[in-house]
Ligand SMILES: O=C(O)CCC(=O)C(=O)O
């Protein structure tokens with residue numbers, strides 16, 4: 121990287137690296153087009169961009185409100201999601217409605233500031249992304265009970281069961297709000313290193329793509345502009361891959377891993393569809409998700425969609 125303000129740690133081929141950018145808080149006027157493109161390329165290849173100083177301001181008052189919630193809301197067990205398109209929050213219990221307005225305001229502002237920052241920082245994506253949900257994550261992740269497929273302490277690539285991306289990529293921006301504790305992640309091999317192996321094993325790609333008949337029906341439906349309500353084969357594959365990874369105890373145990381600690385007040389961003397990741401511990405984080413379409417990528421040929429279509433030899437989107 122040409123900028124003196126970034127450094128990379130290289131843990132090994134096929135594994136995600138960490139790139140530290142320590143002048144991001146200075147404002148997006150600092151980011152040249154070359155630099156933004158370079159960062160997009162690193163992210164798309166499965167690396168983590170780490171910002172020791174978060175570029176998104178959150179006032180002391182709002183921080184206190186978010187951190188104070190846990191003590192006041194004993195019935196609280198879930199993440200809170202914010203849907204920017206509807207300006208709506210979900211995940212609150214009936215007893216928590218009194219806090220709904222201030223939470224919505226805080227998440228709306230976080231979402232807006234994340235977009236403003238990333239518009240300059242990752243300019244190639246600006247305006248082309250689909251703004252997905254933001255979330256507040258107030259629960260301690262260590263020992264958090266969850267169904268196997270919902271466990272985030274097991275390595276996985278992200279796939280949204282209810283929001284298929286149809287080949288667009290899942291990009292996430294996190295801020296650790298915890299005043300004293302790091303958020304701890306594991307990462308392993310990237311999708312490029314590991315996905316194709318997985319696609320071959322267990323005929324996962326075959327199963328996701330359907331047989332020739334389903335492919336034929338899908339083609340016909342598309343040609344005739346008929347609605348065909350199946351999950352796109354790409355999302356079907358990514359979902360199956362996500363589940364299979366979590367079900368595979370030997371993989372979880374034996375795969376090469378790197379451990380990352382994101383300290384209090386730091387931020388990081390990652391394409392979670394190609395960085396195999398697990399969160400081991402940490403409490404109180406904010407997160408904003410974006411779907412980045414193929415057309416906005418700087419290296420679309422390296423996207424999980426392109427890699428899978430090359431292996432499968434047929435389109436995986438609808
Ligand atoms: O909350 C985190 O740190 C990451 C959890 C995760 O893997 C996810 O939300 O998909």
Ligand SMILES: [Fe+2]
Nearest residue numbers: 272277278392
């Ligand atoms: Fe995840």
